[in-house]
Every structure is written in C-alpha cells, then in structure tokens.
Amino acid sequence: MTTKAYITFSNNSLVENDPPLKEFIQNHQEKFITLLLDGNVYAIIKEKDCAYEEVRNMAGSIARELSGRKIPSVILEGAVLENGFSKLDKGRAVCAFIEGWELGSYQFLTYKSDKKSFKTSLELIDCEDVQSSIKEGEARAKAVSFSRDLMNEIPSALNPETYPAVLEKEFKNTEAKVQIVRGKQLEERQMNGVLAVCRGSKYEPAFVEISYCRDKTKPHVVLVGKGVTFDTGGISLKRGADISDMKMDMGGSAAVAGAMKLIVEMKANVNVTALIPIVENMPDSQSFLPSEVIHYKNGLTVQVGNTDAEGRLILADGLIRAGELKADYIVDIATLTGAIGNALGSKIAGVFGDEELADEMKKIGRENGDYVWPMPLVDAYDAYLNSDYADLCNISSKGEAGSITAGLFLRRFVPKSSKWLHIDMAGVMASNRASGYYPKAATGFGARLLADFTTHISK
Ligand code: BES
Ligand code: MG
Ligand code: ZN
Numbered sequence: 001m002t003t004k005a006y007i008t009f010s011n012n013s014l015v016e017n018d019p020p021l022k023e024f025i026q027n028h029q030e031k032f033i034t035l036l037l038d039g040n041v042y043a044i045i046k047e048k049d050c051a052y053e054e055v056r057n058m059a060g061s062i063a064r065e066l067s068g069r070k071i072p073s074v075i076l077e078g079a080v081l082e083n084g085f086s087k088l089d090k091g092r093a094v095c096a097f098i099e100g101w102e103l104g105s106y107q108f109l110t111y112k113s114d115k116k117s118f119k120t121s122l123e124l125i126d127c128e129d130v131q132s133s134i135k136e137g138e139a140r141a142k143a144v145s146f147s148r149d150l151m152n153e154i155p156s157a158l159n160p161e162t163y164p165a166v167l168e169k170e171f172k173n174t175e176a177k178v179q180i181v182r183g184k185q186l187e188e189r190q191m192n193g194v195l196a197v198c199r200g201s202k203y204e205p206a207f208v209e210i211s212y213c214r215d216k217t218k219p220h221v222v223l224v225g226k227g228v229t230f231d232t233g234g235i236s237l238k239r240g241a242d243i244s245d246m247k248m249d250m251g252g253s254a255a256v257a258g259a260m261k262l263i264v265e266m267k268a269n270v271n272v273t274a275l276i277p278i279v280e281n282m283p284d285s286q287s288f289l290p291s292e293v294i295h296y297k298n299g300l301t302v303q304v305g306n307t308d309a310e311g312r313l314i315l316a317d318g319l320i321r322a323g324e325l326k327a328d329y330i331v332d333i334a335t336l337t338g339a340i341g342n343a344l345g346s347k348i349a350g351v352f353g354d355e356e357l358a359d360e361m362k363k364i365g366r367e368n369g370d371y372v373w374p375m376p377l378v379d380a381y382d383a384y385l386n387s388d389y390a391d392l393c394n395i396s397s398k399g400e401a402g403s404i405t406a407g408l409f410l411r412r413f414v415p416k417s418s419k420w421l422h423i424d425m426a427g428v429m430a431s432n433r434a435s436g437y438y439p440k441a442a443t444g445f446g447a448r449l450l451a452d453f454t455t456h457i458s459k
Contacts, residue, residue, distance in 0.1 A: 006074065006075050006076075006077075007062065007074055007075070007076045007080060008080055051088075052088065052092060052093070052096040052367065052368075052369075053096075053369045055081075055085060055088070055093055055096040055097050055100060056096045056097070056099055056100030056103070056369060056436065056437050057100060057435075057436030057437055058097075058100065058436075059096070059097040059098070059099075059100030059101040059104060059437065060100040060101065060103055060104025060105075060436045060437025060438070061104060061435070061436055061437075062074075062101070062104070063100070063101045063102075063104035063105040063119075063120060063122070063437075064104045064105055064434065064439070066120040067105050067117075067118050067119050067120045068118075070118050070120075071120050072120065072121065073120060073121040073122070073123055074120055074121075074122060074123065075123045075125060076097070076122060076123070076124055076125070077124075077125050077126050078090065078094070078124065078125065078126035078127040078129075078130070079126055081093050081094060081097060090129075090130055090133075091129075091130040091132070091133035092133065094124070094127055094130045094133045094134060094137065095130075095133040095134070095136045095137040095140070096137065097137065098122070098124075098133075098134055098137030098138055098141065099137040099138075099140045099141045099144075099437070100436070100437040101122050101137075101141075101437075102137070102138065102141030102142075102145070103141050103144055103145065103437040103438075103444075104436070104437040104439075105119045105120070106141075106145050106148060106439055107439065108148065108149065108152040108439075108441060108442075110152075110153070110157075111154070136266065139262060139265040139266055140262060140448060142261070142262075142265070143258045143259070143261040143262035143265065143447045143448070143451065144258060144444035144447050144448060145444065146170070146254075146257065146258050146261050146444075146447070147251075147254040147255055147257065147258030147442070147444035147445075147446070147447045148254075148441075148442040148443070148444040150163075150166070150250065150253075150254040150257060150258075151247075151248045151250065151251050151254045151429065151430075151441075151442035151444065152247075152248075152441055152442045153247070154247055155229050155230035155247050155280065158229055158247075158250070159201075159203045159229045159230075159280055160198060160201065160203040160204060160205050160206050160227075160229060160278045160279055160280055161203045161204055161206070163206070163208075163227065163229060163250070163253075163278050164178075164180040164182070164206045164208050164278065167208055167210065167257060167276070168180065170257070170261065171210060171260070171261075171264065174264045175212055175214070175264055175267075176210050176211065176212040176260055176264050177210070177211050177212075178208065178209070178210050179208070179209045179210075179211075180206055180207075180208055181206065181207040181208070181209070182204055182205065182206040182207070183204060186205065186206075186207060189207070189297070189321075190295075190296070190297040191205075191207055191277070191297075191317040191321075192294050192295055192296060192297070192317070193277070193294055193296065193302075193313040193314045193315075193316045193317040194207055194277045194278075194279055194314050194317050196288040196292070196294050196304070196313065197228075197234070197279045197281055197288060197307075197310045197313050197314055198279035198280060198281075199284075199286050199287055199288050200234060200235075200281075200282040200283055200284035200285075200286050200287030200288065201279065201280035201281070201282045201284070202282075203229075203280055205277070205278060205279045206277075206278045207275070207276070207277050207278070207317070207318075207321075208227075208274075208275075208276040208278065209273060209274065209275055209276075209321075210257070210260050210273065210274040210276070211272070211273045211274075212260060212263060212264060212270070212271075212272050212273075213270075213271045213272070214267065214268065214269050214270060214271070215269050215270065215271060215458075216271060218269065218270050218271040218458040219271065219328035219329055219457060219458060220271050220272075220273065220325065220326060220327050220328045220329070221270065221271065221272045221273075221327070221328065221329045221330075221331070221453075221454045221457060221458070222272070222273045222274075222275060222322040222325055222327035222329070222330045222331075222418075223256045223259060223260075223272065223273070223274045223275070223330075223331050223332075223333070223450050223454070224252075224256070224274075224275045224276075224277075224315060224318035224319060224322060224330065224331070224332035224333070225250075225252035225253035225254070225255055225256030225257070225274065225275070225276050225318075225332070225333050225334070226249070226250065226251070226252035226253060226277070226311045226314065226315055226332075226333070226334030226335060226336065227250040227252070227253030227276045227277055227278035227279065227314075228246075228249035228250055228278075228279055228280065228281055228310060228311060228314070228335075229247070229249070229250050229278065229279070229280050230246055230247055230249065230280050230281065230282075231243075231246040231249040231281045231308070231310065231311075232246065232281055232282055232283060233281065233283075233307065233308035234281045234282060234283050234287055234288065234307030234308060234310060235283050235287050235288075235289055235290060235307045236290060236306045236307040236308040237283055237308075238308060245429070245430055248335065248429045248430060248442055249281075249311070249335050250278070250335075251334075251335045251425055251426075251429040251442070251445065251446070252311075252332070252333040252334035252335060252336075252423075252425060252446070253276045253277075253278065254442075254444070254446075254447075255333050255425065255444075255445060255446025255447050255449070255450055256274045256275075256276060256333060256446075256450060257274065257276070257447075258444060258446070258447025258448075258450075258451075259274070259446070259447045259448075259449075259450035259451040259454065260272070260274050260451075261447070262447060262448065262451040263451050263454060263455070266451075266455075268451070268454065268455050268458070269455075269458060270454050270455060270458040271458070272454050273322075273325055273327075275318040275321055275322060276318075277314040277315070277317055277318050279310070279314055281307065281308075281310045283307075287307065288304060288307060289304065289307070290304050290305060290306060290307060291303065291304065292304045293389075293390050294313065296316055296317070296320060296413070297317075297320050298320050298323075298413065300316075300391045300392070300412060300413070301390040301391045301392075302316070302387075302390055302391065302392055302393070302394055303387040303388075303389065303390035303392070303393040303394070304393075304394055305387075305393040305394050305395035306394065306395045309394045309395045309406070311334045311335070311336045311406075312334075312336065312394055312406055312409045312410055313394055315332050315334060315336075315410055315413075316409075316410070316412075316413040318332065319332065319410065319413040319414055319415070320413055320415075322415065322418065323414075323415030323417075323418065326417070327415065327418045328418060328419065329357075329418065329419050329420075329421075329457055330414065330415075330418045330419070330420045330421070331420075331421045331422075331423065331450060331453065332410065332420075332421075332422050332423070333422075333423040333425055333446050333450065334422075334423070334424060334425065334426075335424075335425055335426040335429050336403070336406050336424045336425075336426055337402045337403045337406050337424055337426055338402070338426060339401075339402035339403045339406075340375075340403040340424040340425075340426050340427045341426055341427030342427075343375070343403060343427075344373055344375075344427055345427060346427050346428055346431070346432070347371060347428060348371045348372065348373050348427070348428065349365075349370070349371065349372045349373075349423050349424060349425040349427065349428045349445065349446075350372065350373060350374075350375040350403055350423065350424040350427075351372040351373065351374055351375065351421055351422070351423050352374075352375050352376075352377050352403075352404070352407035352421065352422040352423075352424070353377065353407070353411075353414075353419075353420045353421040353422050354419050354420060354421060355374065357419055357421055358372075358374040358421060359374065360453075360456065360457075361374075361421060361423075361449070361453055362374060364449060364452045364453055364456060365449050367452075368448045368449065368452050369448065370445055370446055370447075370448050370449035371428075372423060372449065375403065375404065375407070375424075376404065377404060377407050377408055377411060378401075378404060378408075381396070381398075381401055381404055381405055381408060382408050384396040384397050384398050384405050384408075385397075385405060385408060385409055385412075392409065392412060394409065403424050406424065407422050407424070410422050423446065423449075425445050425446055428443055428445045429442065429443060429445060430442055430443060431443050
C-alpha cells in the first residue's frame with residue numbers, strides 16, 4: 001500500500017507543534033491560512049491579501065518542490081481550496097491552482113543530457129462542478145509554456161528560417177490560419193525594416209501572419225510581436241557581459257503566439273490577427289549600417305542612428321500592415337528597451353498608448369499575473385527623434401527616457417483609425433531565479449495578457 005500525500009489548508013490547530021509560527025500568527029490580527037503537507041507547514045498566506053496570483057504562486061512552488069522530491073502524486077480536495085481561499089471563487093481558484101501547478105513544474109531540458117523530467121501529478125477530488133475551470137487552467141499553462149519554450153530555444157535551432165515552420169506546425173489543424181511571407185514577397189510588400197535589419201544574417205527574414213476569426217462582427221484586434229531570434233546589436237555591437245539572453249529577443253512574438261494558442265484552445269469569440277516580423281540582428285559585411293535610410297511603405301524615411309535599436313524598425317512594418325488589415329485595436333509587444341527594466345524592474349512591464357485602454361490592460365494584468373503599468377508618451381520628447389536628413393531617426397538625440405522615445409517612434413507608424421497600445425516587456429522576459437510558478441529563465445510573459453485583453457475587448 002502506498003501512502004498518499006494530501007495538500008491541506010488550516011487556520012490554526014495544526015501549527016500547535018510549531019511555536020514560533022503559532023506566536024507569529026497570534027501576534028497578528030488578520031486571518032492566516034497555512035498550507036500543510038504531510039504535517040509540515042508549507043506556506044502562510046494572509047487571507048486579506050489572498051488573490052489568484054498567490055494561489056498560482058503557491059501551487060507553483062509546491063509542484064516544483066514535490067517534483068524535486070520525486071513524490072509521485074498528491075491529492076487536493078475541492079473543499080480544501082474552497083475553505084482555504086474562502087474569499088475566492090472556487091472555479092477560478094481551481095483554474096489558478098492548476099495553472100500555477102503546471103507552470104511551476106515547467107522545465108526546459110532540450111540541451112540536458114539527462115532529459116528525464118519528474119513531475120508530481122495532482123489528483124483533484126470533489127471538483128466535478130468546476131471541470132471547465134480545470135480545462136481552462138490547463139489551457140492557460142500550455143499557452144504560457146509554449147511561449148517559454150520558444151523563448152528558451154537557442155538561435156541555431158530557432159531562427160528566421162525555422163521559426164515560421166514551428167508556428168505553422170503549432171496551428172496546423174486548428175481554426176487559425178498561418179501565412180508565411182518571405183523572399184520576393186517581402187520585397188513586394190515593402191517590408192523594408194525587416195529586410196534591412198536581417199541583411200547581415202545568414203538567415204532569410206520572414207513575416208508571419210496568424211489569423212483567427214470566429215465572429216466577423218467583433219472588432220478586429222491585431223497583435224504585433226517583435227521576433228528578433230538573436231540580437232547582437234548588429235554593427236552597433238553589444239559588448240561586455242554575457243548576452244545569451246538576447247536569444248529571448250523574440251519574447252514579444254512568443255507572447256503573441258502563446259496568446260493565439262490560448263484563444264484557439266478556448267474557442268474565444270473574437271476576430272484576431274497576429275503579425276510576427278522575424279529577423280536576426282547580426283554584424284557582417286552585408287549588415288545595415290548606421291547612417292543608412294530605410295524607406296517605409298507608408299512614406300516615412302528613417303535614419304538608422306544605431307543598429308541596436310532594431311526592434312522598432314521591424315515593428316514599424318507590422319504596424320503599417322495592421323493598418324492595411326483595418327485593425328480596430330492594435331497591441332504591439334516587444335523586448336524593446338533595457339531602460340524599461342530600470343524604470344519598472346523585472347516584475348512589471350510598461351504599457352504605452354491610449355490611456356483608457358492602458359488602464360484596462362493594467363486591470364487585466366493584475367488579475368492574470370502579467371503585470372503592466374501605464375507609462376507616459378510625452379509629446380515634448382517627440383522632437384528627440386528628429387533626423388538631420390530623414391523624417392526621423394531610430395534613436396533619440398538625448399540619453400534619457402529611452403522607453404518613452406521608443407514608444408514615440410512606434411506611434412509615428414500607428415494607423416490613425418486604430419486604437420493602439422505598446423507593451424515593453426524587456427524587463428520581464430526572464431526570471432533570474434526559480435520562484436512561485438516561475439522557473440529560472442523565460443517567463444512566458446504576455447500570452448495570458450494578450451489573450452485576455454482580446455477576449456475582454458470583444459465582449
Ligand atoms: N533587445 C534590446 C532591448 C533589451 C535589453 C531587451 C535588455 C532585453 C534586455 C533592444 O533591441 C536594444 O538593444 N535596445 C537598446 C536601444 C538603444 C540602442 C536606443 C537599449 O535598450 O539599449
Ligand atoms: Mg537591439
Ligand atoms: Zn532587440
């Protein structure tokens with residue numbers, strides 16, 4: 001007979017054998033929930049603050065811990081969640097718990113010689129009434145894991161020539177349609193930002209469109225994701241520290257692809273198109289050079305002041321394309337500036353653009369764990385992008401407010417008839433240690449945010 005492990009929550013009695021903990025709880029007026037596992041106190045949560053993100057984090061750390069200890073399975077009763085998190089909705093708590101559980105046990109083992117992963121399985125009982133929430137939690141975790149997989153992959157495996165096929169395969173036999181634009185077609189479409197940035201690479205650039213429409217009457221939401229499979233900086237080469245993380249400079253595209261996966265899986269009643277420009281930014285004799293001028297399809301000319309400000313150059317092609325597709329809403333997302341990490345740190349991304357919409361985005365992120373905070377697009381800084389000989393330059397003439405000037409650059413390419421948001425996720429693309437439902441490395445940020453935003457705006 002095997003012993004079964006249970007996850008239980010308790011308010012007090014079971015901390016009797018832990019005097020310091022008991023004293024701590026007694027000294028506080030708030031109600032505490034303690035999580036016990038085989039009689040050991042595992043986590044304490046102040047119920048007052050208890051939100052779905054704490055459920056996800058708690059589930060994630062338990063899953064990682066138990067998987068590490070090679071515990072085959074653990075039982076969680078619906079009533080335990082219901083009583084432990086009495087202020088939360090049972091279905092949503094179950095969804096959050098599963099999501100956190102799956103994401104906490106996520107591993108990227110492709111390049112480990114020992115690829116065997118161990119994952120403790122979670123047995124839910126008394127959850128018949130929340131089956132759809134279980135499914136949703138699984139779908140959310142799968143979508144985020146897909147984004148993580150793309151971001152963690154290395155550029156010899158995931159590059160402008162292989163990435164489109166990965167997307168095509170992912171959406172094969174689904175309601176989403178994938179179109180790959182490359183070579184001559186890119187030239188015909190005058191995607192000159194994409195062509196310029198990838199010129200030094202041994203790989204041909206691509207522009208991928210993924211469309212999903214369940215309801216033509218819904219507003220057309222266009223998601224644009226930066227897909228730089230590796231950013232060396234190009235001729236304006238990055239130097240110094242290890243730049244391995246620049247394999248994740250396609251994090252925006254991973255967010256967009258993950259969001260599409262979640263939307264497709266949930267059969268969301270929306271009308272959405274993902275636009276993904278894919279390039280590699282490399283120095284080479286063929287590379288685009290500082291001082292060069294890029295002529296965009298909308299008539300704007302851009303002086304390349306710095307080849308390391310490449311993200312905005314390829315997003316510009318995406319924004320112009322969104323206009324051709326008559327987008328009602330455009331959300332672009334990118335690992336765009338190091339400066340956003342200085343401003344907001346590694347747990348919150350910046351959101352720029354339509355201020356009311358940005359507030360809605362902030363609320364959505366607060367619920368689903370993809371945190372964003374509104375940032376200002378100050379007109380006064382727009383002139384910093386002036387060029388002596390082109391319509392504008394891709395870098396600011398001042399060394400301040402780098403994330404804002406990047407946003408202002410993008411604004412010049414936004415079609416007038418669309419509502420627009422820009423998300424700078426450079427600070428949040430990777431976690432530097434395992435914590436809660438985040439393992440070390442790629443976070444998979446943005447998949448949930450964009451999917452939930454699209455669903456919300458289509459209500
Ligand atoms: N991909 C980088 C931004 C980045 C930095 C992402 C750190 C993740 C972590 C982007 O292409 C870049 O190089 N931006 C420059 C812009 C500058 C040249 C105006 C930057 O932030 O330094
Ligand atoms: Mg760069
Ligand atoms: Zn970049």
